Amino acid sequence: MSVLAIRDLAIRLPRGADRAYAVDGISFDLAAGEILCVVGESGSGKSMAANAIMGLLPDLVRVERGTATFEGRDLLALPERAKQAIRGDRIAMIFQEPMTALNPLMRIGEQIAEVFEAHGKLSPRERRERAVALAAEVGLPDPAAIVHSYPFQLSGGQRQRAMIAMALALEPSILIADEPTTALDVTTQAQILDLIRNLQHRHGMAVMFITHDFGVVAEIATRVIVMRHGEIVEEGERETVLNAPQHDYTKRLLAAVPSDVVPTAGAVRDTPMLEVQHLRKTYTTGGGLFAKPRVTHAVDDVSFAIAKGEVLGLVGESGSGKSTVGRCLVRLVEPDGGSVTIDGEEITSLDAAGLRRARRRAQMVFQDPYASLNPRTKIARAIAQGPIAAGTPRREAMADARRLLETVGLDASAADRYPHEFSGGQRQRIGIARALAMRPELIIADEAVSALDVSIQAQVLELLRDLKDRFGLSILFITHDLRVAAQLCDRIAVMQKGRLVEIGKVADVFLNPQDDYTKRLLAAVPGATWTGALESA
Incomplete structure (x- = not known):
């Protein structure tokens, strides 16, 4: 039975956008008790459709036509006060980045309890008790303490x-989850997916x-549902779409999924470019008169x-220390001990001038290129x-900057944007071009x-592979995803809680892992x- 019916939804973008409509005439149903996955690349319109349902469209973006029928009412035609009554109560949403969605000045328990307060439900004491109970239900450790x-x-x-x-909190009929696991490492992602699946089954939500x-x-x-450029290009049961896709776009997306097939390692010289010995970095926080x-x-x-x-490839969960290792190598973070040698030169003891020279040979490409680029500076x-x-x-x-833009697959005209x-x-290609500008090794x-x-x-993986071959680069590829690392790397090193627990050739680590932690990551x-079955088919 359908709990939400979307018909001919069209969302118009402001003048000057790259296309007229973010969503262009889509129709679909969401049934009770099902998990409907809406898939597509950035800009496909999938998140915009969800925001329209919730009444959370950005300024200057508007619904031009269509209906979203829920419990006999068209959500898109309701006044704002009526939308507020439904939002969070009957239809709730999980956002991609909780750090920006959560209030940094409020305790977690207060934010959970605020949901009840906003809808005028329960007494203050009952809200606090319910917040602890919900924290326990979603698997937060020590719920009574963590709500503070x-x-x-x-x-x-x-x-x-x-x-x-x-x-x-209010046991909604519909839960909309907008990329809730994208920024999480694979083990945490697996836990969140399992949690959502179990909660959906327990509460009977769509x-x-x-x-x-x-x-x-x-x-x-x-x-x-598969979306592209604001339109639905394919729809069907999970097994049908995954194993027998009909649309060329779906086939291309599936072909881009990193597989379990381990590529043959390229030629590697014996001469070391980087040697790291007994590297250590310790952080001390908190403490006071009565606290250690x-x-x-x-x-x-x-x-x-x-x-x-x-x-x-340097892999591990968030908090394993892999990014700290990367920053220590170029002394963006000062190590507490150990040595780092780049092409025969030990850099941990260099003065500022020597460090500037050494950094020309070792450059970083960061996770978020937008945050690492000055928004007021042309490319x-x-x-x-x-x-x-x-x-x-x-x-x-x-x-040279213009030539490098062409090297990484962008037009030279991008230089003036x-x-x-x-x-x-x-932007990630621009980040790579910026790193290459220093002619690093x-x-x-x-x-x-x-x-x-x-x-x-x-x-981007193919670009890095091509640049490595063209310029003879050595690369430390830091990631939380072993499968992605297997597509590019010659060897893999696995980190857990600051320590290196396994290192070896990709085929050995990927197909015959020795450490229990590596096995859990895989x-x-x-x-x-599914991907293993797809490769063998």
């Missing part, structure tokens, strides 16, 4: 669980689950090497800043593809059984 914590004191997975608790990850679809979906400080061993006696021309200038600071004449550096004018994948790519759609992710990859 602020969002910044929780991990990413715990913040997402808190968001789910808020969404479930779930609209928005994602760009077909592994997630294979794990959780009952039925699937909290000591975290972010990097705990880590040693490894990368040969010239080799790609080493050519952003790429040329490093070489200019190192003494390259401005005219030469700017000309600003970061906000590019997609996420394009070593690139440290820190979660460089984790936030990208699968098709864009595949393109088992947690969403859709592992």
Whole structure:
């Protein structure tokens, strides 16, 4: 039985956008007790459709036509007060980034209880008790204590669980989950997917689950809708869409999913480019008159090497210390001990001038290129800043920036535009171009593809592979996804709680893992059984 019926929904974008409609005449039903996955790349319109249902469209974006019928009423035609009464009570939403959706100044328990207050339900004491009960239901540790914590004191997975608790507070009929696991590591992602599936079954909700990850679809979906450029191009049962797709776009998305097939390792020279010995980094927080400080061993006696021309994947969950290792290598974070040697030069003891010279040989590509690019600086200038600071004449550096944009697959005309004018994948290519501008021999790519759609992710991986071969680069590829690492890397090193627990050739680690933690990481990859079956078919 349908609990939500969308008919001919069209959402118009403001003048000057890249197309007239974010969503162009889509129709679908959401049935009671099902999990409907809405799949598509960034810009496909899937999140905009969900925001229209919730009455949360951005300013200047409007519904031009269509209906969204729920419990006999058209949600799109309701006055704002009526929408507020339904929102959170009958239809609830989990957002992609809980850190921006949660109030940083309110404790978690207060934010859960606020849902009841906003709808005039329960007494203050009952709200507090219900907040603790909901925290327990979504699997937050020590619920009675954690409700007194602020969002910044929780991990990413715990913040997402808190968001789910808020969404479930009033036992809605419909739960809309907008990319709720995209930024999470694979083990936390698996836990959240399992939680949503169990809660959906327990409460009998209809779930609209928005994602760009077909592994997630294979794990959780009952039925699937595939969107492209604001239109639905395919719809069907999960097994049909995954194993017998009809539309070319669906086939391309599926082809871009990282597989269980381990590529043949490329040629690697024996000469070391990077040698890390007994690296350590410890953080101390808190403490006071009556409290002991909290000591975290972010990097705990880590040693490894990368040969010239080799790609080493450094994998692990959030908080494993892998990104801290990457930052220690170029001293964006100062290590507490150990040595880092780049092409024979030990850098941990260099003075400021020596460090600037050494950093020309080792450059970073960051996870969020938009955050690492100055929004007020044009792209050519952003790429040329490093070489200019190192003494390259401005005219030469700017000309080289344009050539580098073409090297990473962008038009030279991009040089005169600003970061906000590019997609996420394009900004990541710009980040790679900026790193290449210094003519490095070593690139440290820190979660460089984790936030990208699968098709864009595949393109960036192919670009990195091509650049490695063309320029003879060595790469430290930091990621939480073993399957993605297997598509690019020659060897894989696995980190857990600051320590290196396993290192070896991709085929050995991927097909015959030795450490229990590595086995758990591999088992947690969403859709592992489906992609394995797809490859053998």
